[in-house]
Amino acid sequence: MSVSGKVVLITGAARGLGFEYAQALGAQGAHIVAGDVADCASAASAAGNGSIGVRLDVTDPGSCEAMVAAAVAAFGRVDGIVNNAALYGSLSGGRFNAIPEADWDAAMAVNVKGIWNCCKAVVPAMRQGGGGSIVNIASLAATYGMPFALHYTTSKAAVIGLTRGLARELGRDNIRVNAIAPSAVMTEGTVAFLGDKYERGLEVIRTGQSIQRTLAPADLSGTVAWLLGDGSQFVTGQTVAVDGGTVML
Ligand SMILES: NC(=O)c1ccc[n+]([C@@H]2O[C@H](COP(=O)([O-])OP(=O)(O)OC[C@H]3O[C@@H](n4cnc5c(N)ncnc54)[C@H](O)[C@@H]3O)[C@@H](O)[C@H]2O)c1
Incomplete structure (x- = not known):
């Protein structure tokens, strides 16, 4: 039921939650291929088990294919991918009509087409290995409908739609596609995203939860590990809210 021995790609693994997933899944015995536009050497070494780090830009299909090729060269197959890379803290917030078009x-x-690129790159290797598990990182922002x-x-929200449609396309290949929708956890991205409203933002989120504590990275890595592992073999197309009972899907 565990991820022990599985080969798992993680995008956006240089820092934040991607780094946490690499470390946590590595501790459970997975071989990790950590990819990011930033250097992933420390994520690979935190994961252990011969894990490797690669330079990856999810907006570049060739870069996504190179990540998969590096995984196959190192470990002979791919069992799972965590599509975690996203633009988050670097995006400017504000009213809907004030968002810069470039943002x-x-x-x-990055957040939508990047996942499509990674899925196109990884599915042939998963088919070759007889199946796999794709875990996409959505957000409470979509399930709740975050303003500004x-x-x-x-x-x-597009990540949730992509997850559902792709799950139906890939079920016959024994490839499962699921998503998680986390609420807020402290990362460099969250601090940058909420700015000086950081403490207030977390308090507001906590108030809306059924469980009155702040989300921890281990809450997310546990759910990601379950979706990657064989304990969720009949689960596909789902978005699991890991938000302490804020939105009940
Ligand atoms: N932190 C939270 O509270 C929270 C809540 C809900 C969802 N999420 C989601 O979880 C994921 C991780 O969040 P985080 O807080 O760790 O973010 P973060 O900003 O700290 O890390 C994102 C990582 O993605 C990488 N990245 C950005 N563009 C890339 C590209 N084109 N190619 C490859 N890598 C790229 C960055 O270099 C960075 O290492 C994101 O998908 C985010 O939207 C986070």
Whole structure:
């Protein structure tokens, strides 16, 4: 039921939650291929098990294919991918009609098209290995409908639609496609995203939860590991809200 021995790609693994997933899944015995536009050497070493780091730009289909090729060269197959890379803290917030067009386009290019690029690259290797598990990172922003960051909210809602449609296309290949929708956890991205409203933002989010504590990275890595592992073999097309019971899907 665990991820032990599985080969798992993680995008956006240089820092934040991607780094946490690499470390946590590595601790459970997975071989990790950590990819990011930034250097992933420390994520690979934190994961252990011969894990490797690669330079990856999810907006570039050739870069996504190179990541998969590096995984196959190192470990002979690919069992799973966590599509975690996204633009988040670097996006400017504000009213829907004040969002810079360049920010809107960048959010769609990385957060949505980047996942499509990675899925196109990884599916042939998964088919070759007889199946696999794709885990896409959505957000409470989409399930709740977060205002004042419409580009981010819309991009994460697209991730949920992509997950559902792709799950139906790939079920016959024994490839499962699911998403998680986390609420807020402290990363460099969150601090940058909420700015000086950081403490207040977390308090507002906590108030809306059924469970009255702040989300921890381990809450997310546990759900990601379950979706990657064989314990969720009959689960596909789902978005699991990991938000302490804020939105009940
Ligand atoms: N932190 C939260 O509270 C929270 C809540 C809900 C959802 N999420 C989602 O979780 C994921 C990780 O969030 P985080 O807080 O760790 O973000 P982060 O900003 O700290 O990390 C994102 C990583 O993605 C990488 N990246 C950006 N563009 C890339 C590209 N084109 N190609 C490859 N890598 C790229 C960055 O270099 C960075 O290492 C994101 O998808 C985010 O939207 C986060």
